[in-house]
Amino acid sequence: MNAPTATPASANGGEHPSLTTIFAPVRSQTAFEETLERLGTAIKLGLLEPGSRLPAERELCGRLGIARSTLRQALTALVQSGHLRAVRGRGGGTFVSESPPGAADPSAELLAGWREACDARLAVELGVAVLACERATRADLEPLHELIEAMDAGIEDFPGYRRDDVLFHIGLAEATGSARLVAAATEVQGAMTDLISYIAHPREVLEWSNVQHAHLLQAVGAGDAARAVSTMIDHLAGTEHVLAGLLPAATSAETRRHDA
């Protein structure tokens, strides 16, 4: 009574592409790994400013929804890698190191998947751009103007510029009111930052980049989604072209070209 219409389909090799996605490896990070990455990224991005203090362990583990011992694994690792400093005693705490260890070399996986990382960034930032046009309030955008000025002023100091750049993009994401997009924007910036720190940033490039920030903000302020989108695309393409020139065209997919 079974003998279903069954599936000869195509013998495994020529499977429909969507199935390769469905059956792709399921890799669930451990709580420790995710915590380490979250905190590490936040530090590297400058979201946690050097010298600032993290919440006490007993409070933080509650917020993160993990056991204190698990949190401590991550903290200990970050202390050993020099990103954090632990100070004992009353009034002590865990502090972000003021002399960050130089950015690690981009990991092999990241280099191999840099195009995917850029693609993901494009998607997130476009969503942010459009939604910010609909939802951002003046109050949301004001601090972003200040960031643009700060970037203009600190154009010689690349780490500082980059930090403000990250804050700008994440700030725009916050203006959408979507927690998920904020998280995605943060993650995406984290993925890019190791790559970005390894490419040249001539003054003119940074200046132009910041002009684009201003254009973007103007478009968002005016609620002009079309302009925000095209500006964002250009803005992101800058990084991408540089990377494309430097890095091996890793995957097989991008030799494809549109033939129309």
Add this chain to the structure above:
Amino acid sequence: MNAPTATPASANGGEHPSLTTIFAPVRSQTAFEETLERLGTAIKLGLLEPGSRLPAERELCGRLGIARSTLRQALTALVQSGHLRAVRGRGGGTFVSESPPGAADPSAELLAGWREACDARLAVELGVAVLACERATRADLEPLHELIEAMDAGIEDFPGYRRDDVLFHIGLAEATGSARLVAAATEVQGAMTDLISYIAHPREVLEWSNVQHAHLLQAVGAGDAARAVSTMIDHLAGTEHVLAGLLPAATSAETRRHDA
């Protein structure tokens, strides 16, 4: 020697918003949960056609990178819920049920977070639209034309229409060559499908929706990113407006309006 510049900052309550993201709960799904969701979604979306056979357990667990016992937990759950049928003996296997159990009521979390789900969909689909414009080949787009025809023909059969709709959007994602976007598109469709199945779909709406599909495909074929984006925004707004009318405006964030 410590006594860092420390962080009075703002007493916890008025914390910078980005920190709430960083310190948000870290909830890593178990391998079992993720597998269950992946397979369940694929079935509900029709990516695994009714009657089709899954790879043998011993092969599938290898592909998913999990132990067979873990895989079986998920399979057993799906058998019990009626999504799958298990057939023993040589030539047997695990088959997608031909009489799917009616779509479950949208879960409470989904209803609460429907706007976030729509936001995520917007981001993913915009990224897909833009990248497809750059990268899609004629061969990628051909099957999508067929899907549009199929939707036109089957406009009276909503489940069928919806299935082709999903395949269209995922197919477009595949045309970008970005595995990550394909996965994201699949996930996003899965999140929407429960919601969508609970709203009305008058014939005219579906027809117009499919006209938008055609416009979209035309724009992508011409490599016209701006038009692809604006078409996609309109296309997605359709669903969103209907949902906004039906569902309580859950979160606090969306009472915000742009005051410019």
Add this chain to the structure above:
DNA sequence: GCTAGAGGACGGAGGAGCAGACCTTTTGGT
């Protein structure tokens, strides 16, 4: 000096996941 508030260190309990062997049911081939 004492106490409060911080990091630091164990140790045991529970559960998820893994690995591998084995059983049972069918079917296709010889």
Add this chain to the structure above:
DNA sequence: ACCAAAAGGTCTGCTCCTCCGTCCTCTAGC
């Protein structure tokens, strides 16, 4: 008619992650 192959179904023991609770140690402020 048989047997071997291919599938799902079962069981057991191990490992590692995570949790919880407890206690220790340091330090600043009163």
